[in-house]
Amino acid sequence: MSPEDFEAAARFVKDRSGLVLTRDKTYLLENRLMPVVRELRLKSASELIGAAIAGDMTLQTAVIDAMMAKDTAFFRDWKPFVHFRTVVLPNIRVSRGMKGRFRILSAGVSTGQEAHSVAMTIRDVLPSFPGWEIEVVGIDIAASAIASATKGVYSQFDVQRGLPIRTLLHYFTKQDDAWILNAGVRDMVKLQTWNLLDDLFPLGRFNAIFCRNVLVYLDLKTKLDVLQKLARLLVDDGVLYLGTNETVTGVSSNFRAVDPELGIYAVHRADRPSSLSLAAKVDI
Helix, strand or coil: CCHHHHHHHHHHHHHHHCECCCHHHHHHHHHHHHHHHHHCCCCCHHHHHHHHHCCCHHHHHHHHHHHCCCCCCCCCCCHHHHHHHHHHHHHHHHHCCCCCEEEEEEECCCCCHHHHHHHHHHHHCHHHCCCCEEEEEEEECCHHHHHHHHHCEEEHHHHCCCCCHHHHHHHEEEECCEEEECHHHHHHEEEEECCCCCCCHHHCCEEEEECCCCHHHECHHHHHHHHHHHHHHEEEEEEEECCCCCCCCCCCCCEEEEEHHHCEEEECCCCCCCCCCCCCCCCC
8 A cells, every 4th residue: 555545544534433544554454444444345445445445335334343442352451341330330329220221332332242241230239210211322433343342242362361250151142253242231221323533422321431542543633633522421420431542631621630540530610510420429
């Protein structure tokens, strides 16, 4: 791929997804696009990108799907999920006791492991929420990833990455060489294709948002834009979970750190009295 073709491809991918590709990522770009090139019997990645830029919507979707990283795992980094279970969920139970409803968003959900990890965490303590209306929403720009996540079918390799054996046996059923996620978990999760660069307001409000290992792929301006959108989706005492290698420091004033080492942040509303965050440990 020529330098000119790479620059055109990088601009196209960034405009559509926010993903930043530097010149040293030429091999990554070609490596991810070649399966699409072969499937469509095109001559090269340059031809694929050219047709996508020219307006072929099918190819545009194929390019973005191919470029999105799908490196995910159940209960990734583990500790944020412990915090969610032992701090946020008890706080929700106390603060929302009269409402009996809460919603969690998993952004950049890929093939579903994070959203399903959140749902399994909730189901572990579901007796504490009798009759509550609970929804986990998972979104990702890649339609192919969402289709895979919706099936809830995972390989042996998938379930070996972060999934405790007791959780595996409790929430999955073995079928041939695959593990099928139980309907109770799948039914709790609403999965849909959505671009974080688009308007997020139609998704509604959330008590907590997991947007982990997503911002790391974006430039500063796009990170700020996404964080502003996420802040508007969160309730005033809401919680944001980022990846352990991500931060809002120097990027957005819409959040304040609760435990930055774990990527845990509370909403900051400059024009409103501060409220106790659901991420704060309190005596219950």
